Amino acid sequence: MHDDGLVARIQAVRARIAAACARVGRSPDEVTLVGVTKTHSAALVRGAHGAGLLDLGESYAQEWRLKADETADLDPAIRWHFIGHLQSNKARVLVGRTHLVHSVDRVSVADALAERSERSGVVTRVLIEVSVAGEAQKSGCSPGDLPSLSRHVMASPGLDLCGLMTVAPDVEDPEEVRPVFRALRQLRDRLRSEDPRGALTELSMGMSGDLEVAVEEGATLVRVGTALFGVR
Numbered sequence: 001m002h003d004d005g006l007v008a009r010i011q012a013v014r015a016r017i018a019a020a021c022a023r024v025g026r027s028p029d030e031v032t033l034v035g036v037t038k039t040h041s042a043a044l045v046r047g048a049h050g051a052g053l054l055d056l057g058e059s060y061a062q063e064w065r066l067k068a069d070e071t072a073d074l075d076p077a078i079r080w081h082f083i084g085h086l087q088s089n090k091a092r093v094l095v096g097r098t099h100l101v102h103s104v105d106r107v108s109v110a111d112a113l114a115e116r117s118e119r120s121g122v123v124t125r126v127l128i129e130v131s132v133a134g135e136a137q138k139s140g141c142s143p144g145d146l147p148s149l150s151r152h153v154m155a156s157p158g159l160d161l162c163g164l165m166t167v168a169p170d171v172e173d174p175e176e177v178r179p180v181f182r183a184l185r186q187l188r189d190r191l192r193s194e195d196p197r198g199a200l201t202e203l204s205m206g207m208s209g210d211l212e213v214a215v216e217e218g219a220t221l222v223r224v225g226t227a228l229f230g231v232r
Ligand SMILES: *Cc1c(COP(=O)(O)O)cnc(C)c1O
Pocket: 036, 038, 059, 083, 084, 167, 207, 208, 209, 223, 224, 225, 226, 227
């Protein structure tokens, strides 16, 4: 399937990323565009893959698993990112088929993923989701809980902690969330300085409405749905 509209929208988003990179002297190669296909069909996943978008993100484990099964024939394989709220009982579904799990936010979830990974003989790459603004929302660990959770994840043989993720509050003017992205980068920098492997490089932040600000503040992964695939 070839969709000219989709190809144009992917180009437009990549151009936004490149322009933001240029403003702060970064290379666009440092930023991975993750197309968020949640609620969209397996046919759309094929279209995205055909248009060269290989990093795709999903939020709901069962929905994702069906779509992943329906598109398992694609070559090169899709790199699946799990970005939704995690429950321990979903570890079984995720382990072995995700490129990166963005949303580890508590010990119980980390333990479930680690145990399943060890049993399957794989290492699952994860990010810790941080609720930087500390709002009463359903996911993300608080900045105060981050040091202990990150130590726990780093000590789990089945897990590879690659960095941090945040979902910024939905605001009218993306400039309003710049402090949130900057704070996440500072948290990542502090953790990285304490990590003997120095491996905590990833920063997953920025969506359709605020990706420029996130890239200017150091995002290495932007999660974009609406700007690529239309309103859900
Ligand atoms: C849905 C979703 C996105 C994509 O949001 P858009 O505004 O459609 O780009 C990004 N991140 C997370 C965690 C999401 O749930």
